[in-house]
Amino acid sequence: MTSGTTRSPLKDKDELYRCIISQLLYDGHHEQALSLIQVVMPNPECPPSGRLLSIFQKGLTAESAEKSEQEKQAQLSNPLLAPGGTPAPTASSGIDLEYESDVLIMTPEAVNYDTVYVTSHKDPCKTTGFSYDGQYVATGSVDASIKLLDVDKMLIKGTSEAASESADQHPVIKTYYDHVNEITCIKFHPFDTFMASGAKDKMVKVYDYSKTASKKAVRTLEDVEPIKDVSYHPGGEWLLVACRHPVLRLYNLENGSCFVGANPREHHTKFVNAVDYAPNGRLYASGDKAGNIKIWDGVSSRCIQNILGAHGGEPICSVRFSKNSRYLLTAGKDSLVKLWEIGTSRDILTYTGAGSQKMTKRVPAVFNHTEDYVFFPDEGATSLCCWSSRNGERMRLLPLVHSRSVRFIAHSPVHAGMMTCGDDYRARFWYAKPLES
Incomplete structure (x- = not known):
């Protein structure tokens, strides 16, 4: 597409x-x-x-990357083991524990975020996601609706006392009603104006949000089980789909054809909760209800790593690759967040303090836009936990204001903004200015 x-x-x-x-x-x-x-x-x-x-x-x-293209190509040739001798990444390239020691963090921690805008659905709000450029964010609800919001307009509403009340300045620019059951996941195309959503109606819908007059999907993928999660390949032509089934699906978005792994013994034994493609496209990860994580080859779709009982046997809530594709951030219903080194399958950091009891809801953990921090909601305290991604130090809590459980969190890929969704029917957009140098 x-x-x-x-x-x-x-x-x-x-x-x-x-x-x-x-x-x-x-x-x-x-x-x-x-x-x-x-x-x-x-x-x-x-x-x-x-x-x-x-x-x-x-x-x-990008300018620096052009000068070291040969070294980077050599590194990408082996996705599991990063060779030595590669230059240290720039500040915007995310976390890299192999090279970083004392890093001066210039981005705000969670406690510095403030609610800028609030939108409501008719039922609990279950999922959200940002576009690749951070200009749009979408929210999905149990009421089967998806709202598309303009981030700039939310900032105008929240920071300008004289904000216009005209219709063209309203942050909610479109509402989709193409699904017939609860929305479970939303993911934006990595570089184009498409958005994919999955729902309990066993459908994946793909929308072109640049078409202002259209509120219908440009492509529909039908499955046999409710959809749990989706992830775009970085090239944009493939969509990885997890449903209430142990076998992952890989859809070609040009023709709608579906592929699954060839070896039945490599599939999960319980249904898959979460999936994510690595930014380099060479790997993807999946986590299931049994608490197991699998790392797959992005070309052959063969399972190349198994991490059994990653969260003490508790179901996996989310899997997220780092920007350099070398680390995997996972959250489980044991209320723990872990950072795994892909090359060795080791959990090199565990982020603790997000509650002493097992979680009842499946809520993801996320990096902030610079990968300086890890964010994860504390289900019992309805607050947001924040840790330094590099050493696991717990920062101050952010009260999330939601009157009921927070069900999802997504962070903007380009600025200090995030969206939280809750059982109180509301989605809150949070924003923070960067720290002064």
Whole structure:
């Protein structure tokens, strides 16, 4: 599925000016931002945002990556064991415990996040996810609806006292009613304007959210069991699907064909709760109800690692690869979060303190956008636990304000923003400014 559109240089220049204005507002330079607004006259308004800094950092990272392409290709040739001698990653490349010692963290911990916007469903809100560029976030509910929200508009509503009340400035830009049962998972395409959702109606729906007038899926995948989780291949043409069944499905989104692993002995013995593709596309991971984790070869779909009883035999809640594809962050119903080194299958860090009892809900653990921190809700205290991802030090708790259990959390891939979903029917968007240097 592709959408081949040619970008206009004029539109790119307008977007650049919008980013400059948003960055100036974000950094507190209001007079300079106002001067530029009077010249450029952007429409719609520009919210405070650190997006320009994020883009600049990514550009520097890409420039550095071009100079060491041969070394990186050599590293990718063996996804399980990272060879020595590779250069230390830049600050935006995420966690890498092999090279990092004393790292100066310049991103805010969880306690610095504040609720900026709240939206509601008619039933408990169960899942959420951000687009690859952090511009959109979607929420899914037991009422079978999916809301698509514009992050910039939420920031305008939450930070501007004179925010417009017009319909075109409302953060909820679209609501989908294409499913007929509870929404269980939402994932965005890695670089295009598509969004996939899974539900208890045994359907996976793929939407093109750039089509403003359409509220129907552009592709529907039918399974025989309720959908538990989905994950896009980094190339965007394949979708990994976990349903209430031990066998993973891999769908080709161009023609809808479905593939499963060839060796029956490699499949899970209980149904799969969570799946995730590694950013390099060479691996994917799955976790099941029996508490086992499997690492699969992304090309052959052969199981290459088994981690049995990863969370003391308790069901796996989530599996998340790090940006460099070398670590796997997992959460289990034992209320523990663990960081695994892929090359050795070792749990090199365990993040503790998120409750002394077993969890009753399946809630994921996530990295923040820089992978400096790990976030995981404390089910009993309805607060958010935060740890340093590198040493497991527990930071201050963030009260999540939800009046009932938090069911899901997703963090923006590009800025200090996150969305939490709860049994109180609400989804809360949280935002924090970066720490001062």
